[in-house]
Amino acid sequence: MVGMRGAYGGACNDDSKSRLHGGKAAEPEIASMAVHKVAPPPARSTASKMKVRVKETFFPDDPFRAFKGQPPGTQWLMAVRYLFPILDWVPSYSLSLFKSDLVAGLTIASLAIPQGISYAKLASLPPIIGLYSSFVPPMVYAVLGSSRDLAVGPVSISSLIMGSMLRQAVSPTAEPTLFLQLAFTSTLFAGLVQASLGILRLGFVIDFLSKATLVGFMAGAAIIVALQQLKALLGIVHFTTEMGIVPVMASVFHHTSEWSWQTILMGVCFLVFLLSARHVSIRWPKLFWVSACAPLASVTISTLLVFLFKAQNHGISIIGQLKCGLNRPSWDKLLFDTAYLGLTMKTGLVTGIISLTEGIAVGRTFASLKDYQIDGNKEMMAIGLMNVVGSCTSCYVTTGAFSRSAVNHNAGCKTAMSNVIMALTVMVTLLFLMPLFVYTPNVVLGAIIIAAVIGLIDFPAVYHIWKMDKMDFLVCVCAFAGVIFISVQEGLAIAVGISIFRVLMQITRPKMMVQGNIKGTDIYRDLHHYKEAQRVSGFLILAIEAPINFANSNYLNERIKRWIEEESFEQDKHTELHFIILDLSAVPAIDTSGIAFLIDIKKSIEKRGLELVLVNPTGEVMEKIQRANEAENYFRPDCLYLTTGEAIASLSALAKMTKP
């Protein structure tokens, strides 16, 4: 202990001294200090390493941990409960829980019915499909889903994307049946994509949609969706089928003749009503029900108005006849014709991933609010299966919606039962109340959509991102601009591309820091960060902060040579550079090119009459260095140290001994 401390003291003295008297070396006793050797990591077979890596990649949450050491019977039970989370809460379900769920369920139902109809129209599908999609999927999710707050149903963005992608190939007005078939088929593929992502434990794929990307994308999509509603809001009949802001605005102002003042008047009134209701609920969270019920209220009121004033004869378009009855089976409608297979698969992939991202994000948000865990991959299976079932029961893509889940949460839902309540309410509507919607004006549906999607534009988040990270802000802006000017999918692709490119750049141009000693201690830190850190004369201490691989070995090579040249100037004249210390503590991995780089830089440093020393190579790096040594002994033990302090101490001692 004392010996050690002496050694450390020596080390410190040495540094301080050498700084004071310009590189005069340390006291003799240091030469005899106990230096810790860099140990090779315990040998492991490639197979076992692979096993660990695969586990970390696909099973980071180690889902089978709980199963270990349980009797087979229990294991079976646990497996079943893992697959059907409903079994976790049903046995202990109580009346008090039911009361809260009932309230929450009815509240989200009153939101789900008008939104269902509206979003279906947004996807150019018959309104009834929207209600179908708010009936079966919630039931399925209640059984399979592990989130207690997720309110399942159709959502604006997926509806928008599906509609726009399918319309590129088929016109919903000209060939409604075909369009419907394609919608169901895409939903099936979306479900399959989602489920397989979960089963194959590839959940991390959606992590590549960063917060910044999503904020920008959502805002852009919200605007696109809102613009689409101008058709309904202005009562325009001949509207463009394109999405971009430019064609839409053009089409709006080319058909000014078609604007109907009655429609506009009604639209504006209800829009104002809905927005102020929304404002109230944001201002006083206890009044969440105001905005929750506003849509249904508007539908009811507007329908009544139309009915009373026969407004349909005064240029206000209405939904029209909707036939009663529950979802019809639709597996016979699934279309695998090669002519459309590519389209449906692509649509399924995009809508699947987008809706999945939304669903998982919502789930995670509320889980962390109520502090319970949800297993991302398990959720994906649930949502995926929900959509597969949906595609066979006349539903289109559904997921957990931000807005509705928030209402569900505020309304005090306790379990997934609230989804069941909602589904049952929708069922009642489907069975008996459909005729009431005959006179519902489309303009109100438009207003409902606008009021809903405005919530997707998250200004505080944008400001936060701008303050935090300018690059993230750029990503956000690109996503936004891409969506509103180019197209929804491409905007997303661009943003993801930039984010990934940025990650790659962090590897290609890794951070390196020149370290100095913090006076009177054994601590070495970045010279540019810590003003009290001082150069150790005779030494250049470099720390690399990235895996060393093919993408950066050339850069590191050039850069280090430049550091050395610059350092040779920096060092005060009467001491010149002797040792280059490369601190590898922050290098988690190294590949063949990386090793080649280490060997090359060592040689060229020695050609300059300097000496290269490696500090604290971590497990994998140390392994590779050893393998390299097998071929030729590049890195002798005496150029590997465990800490910079020890390296400097013993090297200066050495230097002193060699040239007295």
Next chain:
Amino acid sequence: MVGMRGAYGGACNDDSKSRLHGGKAAEPEIASMAVHKVAPPPARSTASKMKVRVKETFFPDDPFRAFKGQPPGTQWLMAVRYLFPILDWVPSYSLSLFKSDLVAGLTIASLAIPQGISYAKLASLPPIIGLYSSFVPPMVYAVLGSSRDLAVGPVSISSLIMGSMLRQAVSPTAEPTLFLQLAFTSTLFAGLVQASLGILRLGFVIDFLSKATLVGFMAGAAIIVALQQLKALLGIVHFTTEMGIVPVMASVFHHTSEWSWQTILMGVCFLVFLLSARHVSIRWPKLFWVSACAPLASVTISTLLVFLFKAQNHGISIIGQLKCGLNRPSWDKLLFDTAYLGLTMKTGLVTGIISLTEGIAVGRTFASLKDYQIDGNKEMMAIGLMNVVGSCTSCYVTTGAFSRSAVNHNAGCKTAMSNVIMALTVMVTLLFLMPLFVYTPNVVLGAIIIAAVIGLIDFPAVYHIWKMDKMDFLVCVCAFAGVIFISVQEGLAIAVGISIFRVLMQITRPKMMVQGNIKGTDIYRDLHHYKEAQRVSGFLILAIEAPINFANSNYLNERIKRWIEEESFEQDKHTELHFIILDLSAVPAIDTSGIAFLIDIKKSIEKRGLELVLVNPTGEVMEKIQRANEAENYFRPDCLYLTTGEAIASLSALAKMTKP
């Protein structure tokens, strides 16, 4: 000093004690130790940060460094010398240098002439184009290039790729002129791509072709090239135009009737001769000239044989009439017809990047052998310009060839003058010796190509990669398999894809280590790596080794929670976990999602009644943490420490004071 050391001693005692007596806290004096605060990095404007980042990204070698503080006149001179490296050596050029260059130049010429003809045929171009391409580009490179060993001319792989890509659209036999035009145009685009990569300082793009990728790719391409030669070697007339190993072998055995024994006999003899010559030169490097002159010798001998025995009448196909004369200008042949623009651009891009990669790699190799610097981006401009000029003077894609440069180096070349000598020799050939090639049999050209490309299959490198890094080996194998079974371009694309995916995975699933204290010191290292490292009871010390960003924040969140749970078991029963220490030394950067993760994990750790402490956040991370604190004071100074040692020392002191 003494205080410090006391403190450290205290820290160490504390650890050892707390281990011995199960987490009983440290001596009182520690409470009074001098703890180093984590300093915020010096404030810098976004602009200045951007500037630094841009510089590191595009000007890592700081090319303008030398210019600083020079008078304008000198700066101009330096700029000119930067653009025309020839000015560096011409003024001081001496007779002795010339002698070495002459020998080297003549040697590579004797290699370049037969190879030029052969490679042109490989690209389905008239043989003469190959000679043209060995005349102008070397001259241009001698003026612009900064490598002294690069021997410039057509190379097998680029020839192969250009030929195969253009043949997909146009048949060289049916429309030779169009094919030629496309070849020149692709060359122009290749040159433009290369030059612009250099000018835009995007040199790092080629770094994404890792060593492993190239080894696999080269080997695959070599085999494809060799297989193509079976046409000449067996004297087959009707040969497939496809590249893959399967169609080629099929076509070989479907046309057994066309095999001509005379051709096969001649081919085998010369192949054996060339290979044994190659073997000799590998065995005794001083005899490099044996393999260097073998091709020309074979051409001469075989031509004589054919001439004497009138072998062309016995089923041995010959090159035939080649007209004398130097390169004709070909800018009028450049074709920008939209019908072929896409094809030529694509071909230009692929061949450009591939040949550039080869050229730069060769340049770097020999530069490091002779220990002089070459500026990658400058080289790209040189090679690019060389190809642009070439495309206007009837040349196709050229670059520095591995084999020829090696010969050039062994022959003792001193400057780029050897390229000039070679070019002049080729010129003489073009002017006067073309008639001699009339009787040169194609089979010998085939043999020459095979002998040349066999050198591209680098078994030692493959073995080295296998030993070093299994993942790299996988990449290598994929590149190889992709090239020989699918196609040259796709094989390359697959390999690059895998390498990039691997880099992304290193970020998505970053390394984390649980650290322990090395007894009697203040050093903390990976528990799995250092057996002597021991857990500090009451503490869980985690080190993250990657930038924290959107791609891994979810993973880190789940993973850390799992560490904590597992740790709670690990800790011996009579002490439970109090503090989680997150060592951020190896976290170079963090984005908005990363900060969100830090805040989230802190909250959920506190929910478990534990305390989170951050150790040594580096500059950028510290900055972001401060900005986060502006909103709400998440990370108070007392949860930020500079070293793990100090954190543990003062925390255990605290713990003791709080519960005595």
